[in-house]
Amino acid sequence: MLECPQKWAYKYKLDLDEDRSNAAPLVKGSMMHLALAHHYMRIQAVQEGKNPEEWLHPVPALKAIAIQNGPEWAEHVDNLVKCYEAYCLQWLDESFEVLAVEKMAYAKIGEHVLTGRFDLVFRDRQGKVWICDHKTTGRLQANQKKYYSISGQLVGYSYMGHQIYGEDFGGMILNQVQHRNPFKFARLRLPPAPNLLKRFPQVVDDAEKRIKELEDSGRPYDQWPMAINELTCYSRYGPCPHMERCKWGIQ
Numbered sequence: 020m021l022e023c024p025q026k027w028a029y030k031y032k033l034d035l036d037e038d039r040s041n042a043a044p045l046v047k048g049s050m051m052h053l054a055l056a057h058h059y060m061r062i063q064a065v066q067e068g069k070n071p072e073e074w075l076h077p078v079p080a081l082k083a084i085a086i087q088n089g090p091e092w093a094e095h096v097d098n099l100v101k102c103y104e105a106y107c108l109q110w111l112d113e114s115f116e117v118l119a120v121e122k123m124a125y126a127k128i129g130e131h132v133l134t135g136r137f138d139l140v141f142r143d144r145q146g147k148v149w150i151c152d153h154k155t156t157g158r159l160q161a162n163q164k165k166y167y168s169i170s171g172q173l174v175g176y177s178y179m180g181h182q183i184y185g186e187d188f189g190g191m192i193l194n195q196v197q198h199r200n201p202f203k204f205a206r207l208r209l210p211p212a213p214n215l216l217k218r219f220p221q222v223v224d225d226a227e228k229r230i231k232e233l234e235d236s237g238r239p240y241d242q243w244p245m246a247i248n249e250l251t252c253y254s255r256y257g258p259c260p261h262m263e264r265c266k267w268g269i270q
């Protein structure tokens with residue numbers, strides 16, 4: 020809704036979201052997330068005195084998801100196994116306590132409920148709790164933390180982190196993984212944005228009110244306000260999947 024009300028209506032009212040689930044960047048991102056989820060689930064099991072074998076090792080987990088989802092996934096297995104092995108070497112001396120993996124999180128903002136899923140939550144040796152978001156990319160860039168610091172999703176996660184963990188909350192960590200050879204890895208602390216955090220509840224309320232107003236207006240769903248801006252319609256992830264629909268109307 021903050022990005023483009025028309026895009027929101029296409030997706031949530033008209034169910035016209037494009038199926039991009041087999042697009043290579045998304046497939047590689049999903050597979051790496053799966054490998055890291057299994058990796059940290061097994062570590063958490065050991066730390067808690069449970070049986071890590073309840074979770075598949077990440078390498079067979081990657082192979083299993085590829086068999087399940089077909090050739091568009093299978094073609095990435097070999098590369099991602101190598102990438103995962105390089106990740107393990109890079110972070111060999113990790114010493115934090117895993118608190119949660121793929122954790123659903125909720126926060127109440129007025130009458131609204133904010134939901135999110137944390138890739139990894141851990142406690143460091145100083146007792147600080149960090150929410151870690153895995154970011155996979157073909158090309159790792161140091162300036163990525165600048166634009167992620169204005170990401171509504173990550174500001175929202177930070178907001179939830181403060182609500183859930185209180186004074187123990189340390190902040191957000193971007194766990195960057197370059198899955199293209201040569202593999203590269205970096206962990207960046209998201210720069211603080213106290214004004215965004217302060218204003219975040221109002222941002223959520225504004226977006227929810229806008230949805231309600233547009234719903235109550237009776238305006239047809241394919242006529243909701245359009246961002247119609249070259250920076251929004253064509254982002255660094257590529258063109259909005261609805262671009263042709265917006266240009267030509269729904270055929």
Ligand code: SF4
Pocket residue numbers: 022023024025026245246247248251252259260261262265
């Ligand atoms: S193409 Fe632009 S105006 Fe159309 S839905 Fe996408 S972001 Fe909105």
